[in-house]
Amino acid sequence: MEQGLVYIAAALMIGLGALGTAIGFGSLGGKLLEGSARQPEMAPMLQGKMFLIAGLLDAVPMIGVGMAMYLMFAA
Amino acid sequence: MASGSSAEYIKHHLTNLTYGKLPAGYARVDAQGHQHVLEDATWTLAHSGDEASAMGFSALHVDTLGWSIILGLVFCAIFRGVAKRANSGVPTGVQNFVEMVIEFIDTTVKDTFHYRNPLIAPMALTIFVWIFFMNLMDLLPVDWLPLAAAKAAGDPHLFFKVVPTTDVNITLGMSFTVFALMIYFSIKEKGVMGLVKELTLHPFHAPKWYVNIILIPINLVLETVSLIAKPISLGLRLFGNLYAGEMIFILIAIMFGAGWVLGLFAGVLQWAWAVFHILVITLQAFVFMVLTVVYMSMAHDVEEEH
Numbered sequence: 001m002e003q004g005l006v007y008i009a010a011a012l013m014i015g016l017g018a019l020g021t022a023i024g025f026g027s028l029g030g031k032l033l034e035g036s037a038r039q040p041e042m043a044p045m046l047q048g049k050m051f052l053i054a055g056l057l058d059a060v061p062m063i064g065v066g067m068a069m070y071l072m073f074a075a
Numbered sequence: 076m077a078s079g080s081s082a083e084y085i086k087h088h089l090t091n092l093t094y095g096k097l098p099a100g101y102a103r104v105d106a107q108g109h110q111h112v113l114e115d116a117t118w119t120l121a122h123s124g125d126e127a128s129a130m131g132f133s134a135l136h137v138d139t140l141g142w143s144i145i146l147g148l149v150f151c152a153i154f155r156g157v158a159k160r161a162n163s164g165v166p167t168g169v170q171n172f173v174e175m176v177i178e179f180i181d182t183t184v185k186d187t188f189h190y191r192n193p194l195i196a197p198m199a200l201t202i203f204v205w206i207f208f209m210n211l212m213d214l215l216p217v218d219w220l221p222l223a224a225a226k227a228a229g230d231p232h233l234f235f236k237v238v239p240t241t242d243v244n245i246t247l248g249m250s251f252t253v254f255a256l257m258i259y260f261s262i263k264e265k266g267v268m269g270l271v272k273e274l275t276l277h278p279f280h281a282p283k284w285y286v287n288i289i290l291i292p293i294n295l296v297l298e299t300v301s302l303i304a305k306p307i308s309l310g311l312r313l314f315g316n317l318y319a320g321e322m323i324f325i326l327i328a329i330m331f332g333a334g335w336v337l338g339l340f341a342g343v344l345q346w347a348w349a350v351f352h353i354l355v356i357t358l359q360a361f362v363f364m365v366l367t368v369v370y371m372s373m374a375h376d377v378e379e380e381h
Binding site: 055056063073 | 081082085183311312315316318319320322323326329355358359361362365
C-alpha cells in the first residue's frame with residue numbers, strides 16, 4: 001500500500017513537471033523562432049538568451065525527476 | 076559493487092566521506108558487530124551515515140573539499156600555463172580553448188554588466204570554469220573513482236562522492252559568497268541608506284509620506300523575501316540538477332549487475348545520458364555565472380530619483 005503511494009507520488013512529480021516544462025519550452029522555442037524571423041540579425045543573441053532561460057527552465061523538472069527516482073529506488 | 080541491494084548501492088554512492096568529531100558516549104559498531112563506547116569526543120572518519128549525522132555541525136566532507144580544491148588548482152594551472160606561454164602567433168590546442176573561453180566570458184559580462192568593476196569578469200571566469208570542471212566529474216563512470224579510492228585506502232566500504240557539486244554545501248557555499256558580495260557592493264555603491272531605501276521604498280511608492288509609512292512594511296517583506304530567495308535558488312538549482320543527473324547515472328549503473336543483455340543496454344543508456352549531460356553541465360555552469368553577473372549588476376544599479 002505505502003509503496004504504491006510512493007509510485008503515485010513519483011508519477012505525479014515526473015508527469016506534472018514534464019507537463020509544465022513542455023509548455024514552457026514550447027512557448028520559448030516558438031518565441032525564439034518568431035523573434036528571429038522578424039529580426040534575423042538578432043538571432044545569435046536571442047539564441048544565447050534562449051539557452052540561459054532553457055537552463056533556468058530545465059532545472060525544475062530535473063529536480064523533480066531526481067527526487068522521484070530517489071523516492072522510488074532509495075528511500 | 077555487486078554485493079548489497081540496490082537501495083544500499085544508491086545510499087553508498089550518495090554518502091560523503093565525512094571526517095568529524097563524534098561526541099563522547101557515542102556507541103560505535105564495527106564491521107564485526109561489536110559495540111564500543113567512546114570515552115572522549117574523538118575526531119575520526121565516519122563509517123556509516125548514522126555516524127556522520129551524529130557528528131552534527133563539526134564534520135568535514137573530505138571528498139568534496141579535496142576534489143573541489145584539486146579542480147580549482149587544475150583550472151589555475153591550465154590557465155596560468157597558457158598565459159605564460161601565450162604569444163601573438165597562431166594559437167594552438169589549449170591556448171585556442173582558453174582564449175575562446177575568456178572571450179566568451181568577456182562578451183557575456185560586457186552585455187550584462189555596464190558599470191566599472193575590475194572584479195566581476197575574473198570572478199565570472201572563475202565561477203564558470205570551476206563549476207564546469209566540478210560538473211565534468213559527473214561524466215566519469217560512477218564506480219571508477221570510488222572503487223579506486225576504496226582500493227587505495229584498503230577499506231571496501233569507504234564512502235566516496237566524486238562530484239563536488241552534488242554536495243549542497245559546495246553550491247550553497249558559493250551562492251552565499253555571491254550573496255555577501257552583492258550586499259557588499261550594494262553598500263559600497265549606494266551607502267547603507269541606499270540599501271535600506273531599496274528595501275523599503277520599492278515596489279510600492281507614494282508621493283505622500285503618511286501613505287509611505289503604511290507601505291514600508293509591505294515593501295520590506297516583499298523585498299526581503301526576494302533578496303533571500305536569490306542565493307538559495309542559485310545554489311539549489313545547481314545542486315538539484317547535478318544531484319538528479321548523478322542519481323540517474325547511479326540508477327542506470329545498477330543494471331550492470333543484471334546479466335550481459337541488460338548490462339549492454341545499460342551501457343548504451345549511460346552513453347546517451349552522458350551525451351545529454353554534456354549540455355546540462357555546461358548550461359548550469361553558464362546559468363550560475365550569468366546570474367552572478369546579473370545580481371552584481373543589480374547591486375551596482377543606482378536607483379533613479381523619485
